[in-house]
Amino acid sequence: MSAKDRARRLIAYEAARIIAEEGINDYLPAKNKAAARLGITNSRSLPRNEEIDQALEEYLRLYRADTQPQHITRLRRLALEAMRFLEEFSPRLVGAVLDGSASKYSPIVLYVYPETPEEIIKKLIEVGIPFRERSFSFNLGHRRGVTCPALDFYVDGVRVELAVLPPELKGQRINRKEKAVPGGSLHDVEKLINGSSPSKLRLGT
Incomplete structure (x- = not known):
């Protein structure tokens, strides 16, 4: 996996956590907040919305399976x-x-x-x-x-x-x-x- 792909994946998972836990429902603010937290400044590393959807589904499956x-x-x-x-x-x-x-x-x-x-x-x-x-x-x-x-x-x-x-x-x-x-x-x-x-x-x- 390339460095760019790793960055996209990290941002997608952090953005998914932000959406799930912090009440930010819009994709772009969640992406930007996730990138800032991770110290990733290259805008080309931002994931597509579909990637965030996949990460969110996985997050909910792992951490919210009971509820x-x-x-x-x-x-x-x-x-x-x-x-x-x-x-x-x-x-x-x-x-x-x-x-x-x-x-x-x-x-x-x-x-x-x-x-x-x-x-x-x-x-x-x-x-x-x-x-x-x-x-x-x-x-x-x-x-x-x-x-x-x-x-x-x-x-x-x-x-x-x-x-x-x-x-x-x-x-x-x-x-x-x-x-x-x-x-x-x-x-x-x-x-x-x-x-x-x-x-x-x-x-x-």
Whole structure:
């Protein structure tokens, strides 16, 4: 293994530990923090996001084997309740909660496809769910820097991030920060938790 490959591997594992233990969910800040801690200054040594995903899966398998299955099941049940609440907007679960690599700080990330963002905002306001508005950036094919609205709210203390996408993107794979993210439909999530009935949740808390 070359020195460059060793550096990439070390950064990937340290970045994975940072994501799992310190609540930094974005890849680039985790990479940079890991590189700084390891004293690696060559930016070409930064690992790809996929390498960090692999390192995170290994970290959780080694250090969270006793608690990770229960943690993922809880998050998927929370996601399912949020998806049922937003069913009219064709929600899809993506990211770490879907693939099982979510840490204790990971949010639930959902893609929703309303005709207009105001439809989502109105629904949250009608039931009294506090939310925060922000933006969501991703790459789509050869298009770079596509930005859409996003909304954050909480379900039983877990942050839910809604990426509010236009209906014409429904069913497309969106590349975000180098990582191809497939989506999980409501039915897919129900199957993931083996059809068990999630307990009643406290939306907005």
